[in-house]
Amino acid sequence: MAVITGLATLTAYGSGPEHLWTGLLSGEPALSPVTRFEVTGRRARYAATLPGSPDLTAELAALVDRACTGAGLTGAERAVTPLLLARHLTTAVDPPTASLAADCGLLGLQRIHTGACAAAASAVADAAAQLALGEHPRLVVAAGHLVTEDTFASFDSSGVLAPDGIARPFSTGRRGPLLGDGAGALVLESPAEARRRGATPLARIAGWGQAGDAHHVARPHPAGLGTARAVAAALHRAGLGPDAVGYVNAHGTATPAFDPSEAAGLHRALGPHAARVPVSSTKP
Template identity: 50%
Template sequence: MTTAFGRGLEALRQGLAAGQPAFGPVTRFDVARRRVDRAATLPGDPHLIDEITDAVTQAIGRAGLGAEAAARTPLLFARHGDQAPPRLTLPEHHAQAQHTSGTEIAERCGLRDATRTYTNACVAASTAIADAAALIAAGREERVVVAAGYFVDADAYALFDAGRALAADGHLRSFSQDRKGLLLGDGLGAVVLESAEAAADRGATPIAALLGWGRAGDAFHVCQPHPEGLGMAAAIEAALGRARLAPDDIDYINAHGTGTPLNDSAETAAIRRAFGEAARKVPVSSTKSLHGHTLEASGVVEFAVSVLTLQEGTVPVNAGYLGPDPACELNLVVDAPQRVAPQAVLSLNAAFGGANTALVLGAVAA
């Protein structure tokens, strides 16, 4: 994993434990003409494909996959849509087509192929994870590598700024009163998903279990969620059903929580609709308030956050909180991280066009 906290899972672990947001002045490109000048970024101008290649290589190594096993394993890759084509010649565009980037990474890392590239906004990585799980559950693959990445860029920054979606006060205040909007963040990562049988056959020790996944759309508006959270509620219910768990079995919700007025109230409505009375007690936080909104990489970054929550027994803080909003009545973790003994966590993501995903992760015996 890589976030603005630094490269490596340990940097993310320490950043979550400290509970201090990683936002700072944008220096990667000129923001003098922008309303907002803050994001959560690494120093310099890192190269996405090189960094993703390194992350995939590390994930393969940590999973203990040899060259033969890797050569049988496909890659599903989620990335930010390329904003450059209007400024490129046709030959340059063909040479840099975003769908070829996954193939390049797979070849570099010794993987079998990269048959799918996901660019469906903030659910790209979580959709890829759900697709990987479905392929494994159906017996079509024994394991899949999922990778995703986004580095804050001038074009996306300008679009969000022009749309007045960025928080003018420089803080991403998920589910809080007086929240002003989102802030972008660097993020990328890679994860190996594998059937329990395949892992056992090669003596691998899993670090978590993906118990269930759900996807649903509400088609309410191109850039606004359904105010009653109907699509997200359906995704949650599907994920819980696949995991064979009840709302009371979930010990933490890693929320999408972009800090925008419409998203946070709709997500609250979805959680309350799907969880009923259990919504009053389950701890909720959005770690976007710490590492920023990593767009297409959100699903894999927050997947890692969910795994760390299971491993560490600590629920990350919902940073930047100023006080309750009547439209966001949830059991928010504020002030500091909260100690728990989680057995199952739920990670949520939503995207433009009314797309919603829900992933249920469970602890595994040490």
Template identity: 50%
Template sequence: MVEATPVGIAGLAVLSALGRGVEPQLAAALSGAAAFGPVERFDVSGRRVGVAATLGQVDTLTAELAGVIEAACVDAGLNAAQRAAAPLLLALHGYPGATGCAVELAERAGLAGAGRIYIGACVSASTAVADAAAMIGRGADRVVVAAGYLVEPDQFALFDAGQAMSADGAVRPFSAGRQGLLLGDGVAAVVLESGAAAAARGHQPATELVGWGRAGDAYHPCQPAPEGRGLARAIEAALQRAGVSANAIGYVNANATGTQLSDAAEAAALHHALGAAAGQVPVSSTKAVHGHALEASGLLELVITVLSLQAGKLPVNAGYLAPDDSCALDVIVSSPRPVATPYALSLNSAFGGANTALLVRAT
């Protein structure tokens, strides 16, 4: 595999139940202040679980996506001509209006058009980021990636019926006593840019995407492969693409959903991919504060990873009760850790055995 040319993260914007903008995301991730509470957006009276992480006042998903796309382009300092040459890659839950939504969003932001729509469950956004980086590697100057999920009754009902959601109102990744996931709002956008395009306009990104990997398990429609081989291959591909050793990794923002099988499989994947370094790399899952944003998870968590590197502090793993022998990792508990190296992994997995790894570096 040929090493990838680093791709600058030129601009970003985000909202979740933690608040609007980057500041509340980082503050909650570092303090472990979870945003879970009773669902008031729709009726949950007949449900086993009635808790999620929802932002109090939200517009339509299209409107919220338009807002973060515009804010990310402004954050990147893009002018009209630069926007007009940048395609939009959009990750969201599949529905009949998805194509029209993407076209509308691109037009509203003055972008080159809707390049692709990603509906591949919980790796949708991270897959879009990897594709954007590949497009830039093939000569594109910049690509805008956006993703959004607002907690709604249909997916809530499905996860509740499947008894996948935590009945104790908390998400406890990698912890003994974990009971499952909780859903959460997440809407985010990033502008990815080639080094040459950034230099031409005098821009120096604070963080770069330096590697990415994707791999499948083909094990079960819902359950992860117990040994985590697919995710391990994705991690290994990201490291190889970046030309980076496992010992260089200073943080892993894990996919960990707080479910028994998934967290154990991810821990196994980290040990397979990182070897002896797996027990020494600080790990946490920010789903413990903002919930699972489904198709938008990969982008929301990538943004928080980037913000953490820039702040020089690593997020805590909220909800943690006690160690679990199946998750033998260096989980960040109690308080944030200082950033020790410039490299961090953001991992995501989805139903059907899809796995992604994004490797970023603070410049």
């Protein structure tokens, strides 16, 4: 088990978890017409973007610093804390990224997760697993992606993005997701370390699970086998049954192939409780 003692976020709703939470509760999308680059001739023209042209590495450094400050870490504690980084499909490490940990006073960049939309969650699970094994008393996870012209063009040309600017996961008439800027940083600690420092936990990570369908390079298994295995593994690790789940934050791509697969996986993992538990997606 791990606890989160520091948190910083940046989204199109604004900087800080309070703006993100308020925005999510409002039910109002943070989407707007794309102005960062030219979208004339594109099917989709909306994204959830920050103003101007922010630099991702600089934003991540600021988020890591805020998360560490929020957790009350001293310079000495930062110096023995590794950094896990999550980036959307980016495998190249440029000099600013390579020096991110040192610039933030951390021990070093331990690993980069690049599993697209799952990269950040995968990095958090990695950190929690290391804490459970006692490999470190504390880790920092930083993750982020900014909408670029190349990424937007790639998604748009493949016909994935919703051309009407509305994402409708699990709904009739859904036409796909939309892209958005997002970045965040977490300080994860073992409960014993948090108690030793007198830190106040913001949240607890009780269980996690990861799995793959091994079905198709771009399409999930129709029965949601990977989703079911991941959910079941997380519940097993936490020592919980399906009835303990009070809410599911789904991947929710709003595509014809992924939504039914995810729904099937949840029903497979949660059994009869799946028909009662609230499910939504952050993507809209």
